[in-house]
Amino acid sequence: MSRAPKPLPPPTAEERQRAREAAVALRAAIADPSTMGARAVAHVDLVRPRRGEWWETWANLPGFARVNGRRGHYFHTCLPGWTYARSEIVAEMIPDLEALAEQGVRPTEATSTGRAA
Secondary structure, three states: OOOOOOOOOOOHHHHHHHHHHHHHHHHHHOOOHHOOOOOEEEEEEEEEEEOEEEEEOOOOOOEEEEEEEHHHHHEEOOOOOOOOOOOOOHHHHHHHHHHHHHHOOOOOOOOOOOOOO
């Protein structure tokens, strides 16, 4: 029997500010991809389960990453435990970041079948 994960503490003012900045930066990058900054790619070896992943990050989008290339998923460090498909960035990730910034509310349930906690 597995336990439910321990709930995260309420977000700090600093976390809310980072989420606000992340939402603005993501909207700007979608409008003009040249604002993303330099791309960096790293290979991450995971012990359990034994496998590896490729993580892509961009200089002007701190906390935002794509895992395993075009067919992979995206995550943001402001939203721990959540992953998003490319099609969910505008529809779900950015609104989740804005809700965290404006109301201090973290996502609690998936709003589509493509996203898992």
